[in-house]
Amino acid sequence: MVEEFRVVLLVFLSTVLVNNFILVKFLGICPFLGVSKQVETAFSMGLATTFVMTLTAAATWLINTYILVAFNLPFLRYVSFIIVIASLVQFVEMFIRKSSPVLYKALGIFLPLITTNCAILGLALLIPLNGYNFITSVVFGLGAGIGFTLAIVLMAGLREKLEFGDVPEVLKGVPITLILAGLMAMAFMGFSGLISI
Amino acid sequence: MLKKLFVDFKNGLWRENPIIVLVIGMCPTLAVTNTVENGLAMGIATSFVLLSSEIVISTFKNYIPNNVRIPSFILIIATFVTFTDYFLKAFFPDIAASLSLFIPLIVVNCLILGRQEAFASKNPTHRAIADALGMGLGFTWVLVLLSAVRELLGMGSIFGIEILGSWYQPMVIMVLPAGAFISLGILVGLMNYLKRRGN
Amino acid sequence: MDTKISKLILTLTVIGIISAIALSFVYQWTTPYIEQHQMEAREEALRDVIPKAQEYEEVEKEGQIFFEGYNSGGNRTGVAMIASGPGYQNIIELMVGVNLNSQKVYGIKILTHEETPGLGARITGDDYKENYIDKPFGDYNVVKREPQSELEVEAIAGATISSKSVAKIVENAIEQIQDVYGGGA
Numbered sequence: 001m002v003e004e005f006r007v008v009l010l011v012f013l014s015t016v017l018v019n020n021f022i023l024v025k026f027l028g029i030c031p032f033l034g035v036s037k038q039v040e041t042a043f044s045m046g047l048a049t050t051f052v053m054t055l056t057a058a059a060t061w062l063i064n065t066y067i068l069v070a071f072n073l074p075f076l077r078y079v080s081f082i083i084v085i086a087s088l089v090q091f092v093e094m095f096i097r098k099s100s101p102v103l104y105k106a107l108g109i110f111l112p113l114i115t116t117n118c119a120i121l122g123l124a125l126l127i128p129l130n131g132y133n134f135i136t137s138v139v140f141g142l143g144a145g146i147g148f149t150l151a152i153v154l155m156a157g158l159r160e161k162l163e164f165g166d167v168p169e170v171l172k173g174v175p176i177t178l179i180l181a182g183l184m185a186m187a188f189m190g191f192s193g194l195i196s197i
Numbered sequence: 198m199l200k201k202l203f204v205d206f207k208n209g210l211w212r213e214n215p216i217i218v219l220v221i222g223m224c225p226t227l228a229v230t231n232t233v234e235n236g237l238a239m240g241i242a243t244s245f246v247l248l249s250s251e252i253v254i255s256t257f258k259n260y261i262p263n264n265v266r267i268p269s270f271i272l273i274i275a276t277f278v279t280f281t282d283y284f285l286k287a288f289f290p291d292i293a294a295s296l297s298l299f300i301p302l303i304v305v306n307c308l309i310l311g312r313q314e315a316f317a318s319k320n321p322t323h324r325a326i327a328d329a330l331g332m333g334l335g336f337t338w339v340l341v342l343l344s345a346v347r348e349l350l351g352m353g354s355i356f357g358i359e360i361l362g363s364w365y366q367p368m369v370i371m372v373l374p375a376g377a378f379i380s381l382g383i384l385v386g387l388m389n390y391l392k393r394r395g396n
Numbered sequence: 397m398d399t400k401i402s403k404l405i406l407t408l409t410v411i412g413i414i415s416a417i418a419l420s421f422v423y424q425w426t427t428p429y430i431e432q433h434q435m436e437a438r439e440e441a442l443r444d445v446i447p448k449a450q451e452y453e454e455v456e457k458e459g460q461i462f463f464e465g466y467n468s469g470g471n472r473t474g475v476a477m478i479a480s481g482p483g484y485q486n487i488i489e490l491m492v493g494v495n496l497n498s499q500k501v502y503g504i505k506i507l508t509h510e511e512t513p514g515l516g517a518r519i520t521g522d523d524y525k526e527n528y529i530d531k532p533f534g535d536y537n538v539v540k541r542e543p544q545s546e547l548e549v550e551a552i553a554g555a556t557i558s559s560k561s562v563a564k565i566v567e568n569a570i571e572q573i574q575d576v577y578g579g580g581a
Contacts, residue, residue, distance in 0.1 A: 019486065024374055026228035030307055033223065075283065075423035078301050079275040079415060086268060115271075118224045118305040125301055170389040171382075174220050178382030185375035192484055192512075231513060265404045269411055276415040280422050287429035290437075352514060369514040 008139050011132070015143030017191040021119050022151040023184055028119030032152055033177055035110070042156035043149065048107040050145025052089060052114050053123055057141025059084050060124040061134055081124045089115045119148060154184065202327040209331030215308045216339040217388045222308035225299045226340060227377040233356050236344030237337070238292045239299065242285070244333025246277045246303050248326065251317040255325035258318050270313045271304070278304045308336060339384075347371045347380055441505045445493025446474035457576045465493070474502055475577060479569035483561040486510040488519070490562065492569040494533070496577055501531040504566060516558030524552055524559065533570050536563040 021027045028049070035045045060081050068077055093111045097104045114120060123144050127137045158180055167176050213219060216226055225243070229235045250273050254261075261269045282300045285293040293300065303309065312332055317325045345355055351371030353361035370376045442452045442463055449465025456462075463476040476493035488509045493502040506520045518524055527549045538560045539548045551559035 024485075026224050026374065026377070027302075029223035029227060030221065033220065075279055075419045076416060078279050078282070078304055079272065079412075079419070082271055082275050082304055083268075086271065116305045116307055116310060118302045121305050122298060122302055125298060129298075168386075170393065171386045175382045175386035175389065178378045178385065182375045182378030182382065185373075185378055186370070189373070189375065260407070262400075262404055262407055264400075265407055268408060272408070272411045272415060276419060279419050283422050283426040283430070287426035287433075290430075290433040367514060369512070372513045 008136055011136055012139050012143040015140055016147040016150065017188070018194055020147045020151055020188055020191075021122070021144050022148060023181070023188045025122070027122040028117050028148055031110075031113060031117055032148075032155065032181070033174060035113075036152050036155040036177070037159055039153060039156045039160060042152045044106045045110045046145070046149025046152050048110045049114055049117065049119070049148050050142065052085075052092060052111075053120060053145035053148070054138060054141045055088055055092070056085055056120050056124055057127060057137045057144075058134070059088060061127055061132075061137040064128050065134075077125075077128075078121075081121060085120050085124065086115050119144065151184070155181065158184075202324065205324050205327040206331040209328065209333070209335035210338070211335070214335045214339065215332055216336060217385050219308075219311075220385070221311060222306045222336060223381075224302060225306065226343065227374070227381060229296055229299050230340055230344035230347055230377060231351070231372040232295075232348045233341060233344045234292070235295055236340040238289075239296060240333070240337025240340045242281050242296070242300060243303055243306060243308070243336055244329070246274065246281055247309050247312060247333050247336075248329040249277045250274045250309060251312060251325040251329040252322060254313050255317040255320060255322045261318075266318065267310070267314075270310060270318075274309050274313075275304045308332065343381060343384060346384075347376060351376060441491045441507065442476060442493070444505045445476045445491050445503050447493075447502060449473050460572065460576065462573070462576070463493075472496075475573055476502075477569055477573060478507065479565050479572070481561060481565040481568065483509055484511050484516050484555070484557045488558075488561055488565060490565060492528075492566050492573075494570060494573055496573075499533050501528050501533070501566070501570070504528045504562070506562075511558045512555065515552070516555040518552045518555060519558050519562050524550075524562075528566060533574070536567055538563050 015021075019025060022029065022032050031045055031049070036042050063080060063084060064077070068074060068080065089111055093104075096107060096111075123141055127140065130140075132140055155177070159177065162176065162180075171179070209215065211218075215221055216223075222243070225239050229239045250270070253273055254270060278301060281303070282293070285296075285300060312328065316328045320328070348355055349360060350368050351373075353359060353365045353367050368376070371380065439452070442449075442465065446452070446463070446465035448467060450468045451466045453464045453466065454461060455464055460477065464472055465474045465476070467473045474493050474495050476491055478489065478491050480487050480489040482488070486509075488511070489507045491505045491507060493504075494500065495502055504525055506525075509517065509519065511517045511519060527543070531549075532546055534547045536547055536549050537545075538551050538556065540551050540553075540556065543550050549559065549563050
């Protein structure tokens, strides 16, 4: 029990810091570049993504274990995962719209974007590859979401400050954001070797 | 007629280049450009999926109801991606191993879905083919250029063949994630500069 | 409205069915090739880590898979296993082959890893792997200079953690093989 808890905790920390989805694994770059102009919107995007990631981890683990592996249908993995993710996002959107208009106002516009966020499909595909059990998978999804939120919020903070900086005209927008991301990736390299599973 | 097709084709190469102008499909652009071989293979795989799904979708577009347009497109794309994945695993196992996760992730490459939405679902098949070839080639040449720069500076080689000799101390950072971000940033900046001069 | 919804569902179902059928053909067509590659890769790894054997056999002992190599006379010349452990970035998986008679390692082969290209990734290079050829069993000491005793392993410059990780995995694997097979032949 204690040993299991330790493994789960390490998976969590390693996904948030050492193997950060955006800065180390290059998953979810599009929203990272597109929705990182303001801290507030970046945070909402991160929250919505974390929510969907945790649910996706649970749903795809169940489908993979009880349908794809049980009936030996590995060739339907990509097709079924993307359907699950798309329907899940749709469902979450409907649910939030009905139950909490305030939350819907904050997250609503980001939800459709999440379907084509490659971090979500990447997460779903990494779980069978890593051979995690159900609980570890859910924690992995949560950790990936928090790591995503951390990176996108930090980037938004930098870009807000950058508004006052004197950036050369040709580097404005995407180029300077990419270069900043490079510097952040270097900083995150400091976490490598921090945790051994 | 041919001239019009050529315009569709040329569009993706420069004026609406998916990576440096539209800035889409960034994940594979950054992740697999650590060697020229990977960059080229990824470009070809993506182009193949783009071409085949544009052909299918532009041919059958009138049978697909508008409301389920996007889910249908994603299904079709995912099918071609699965095909590509198994094909590479069976006949090019080394390439499949080094691209690993990024082959299935072609499914959610915004470039593919974006072109179906913006072009294939509105135009006849022959124009869709021209568009797919142009966009695919436009995507591929940027990947190859970026991976050539990164492999040369990061390992002193191109296509795994030593170019710079033993005097060169490789800048390992170039093949790491940080180098990917920085070199793509500089590349996009450089393209902005060239475009500005052109105007 | 009803007809409309049914048409939507019908469209998606038709696409789904066509895609599933097409993919099941692709799967059947490619699977033999993929399995052959996997077998070849394992054979190749086994040839690397138990060099003198003619034939290899997969055996399960105490819930763990081992590979035994036999020479042309039918005598067992070595035992190998696949072992894994944490590296610098992620899990490193490798194969270790040992000679139980002389209590020495034949060699190692790295199967999968995600170490830093150009630094930690050099654990797959011959310079590092040579460290383990004919290494006696025991606790290895990773050093940053030429090895002076038999139990020392020379680290890769700039990748001490990767080097230590591999040494640790090899140590553990040898212990496991010895536990199951005992000390002798």
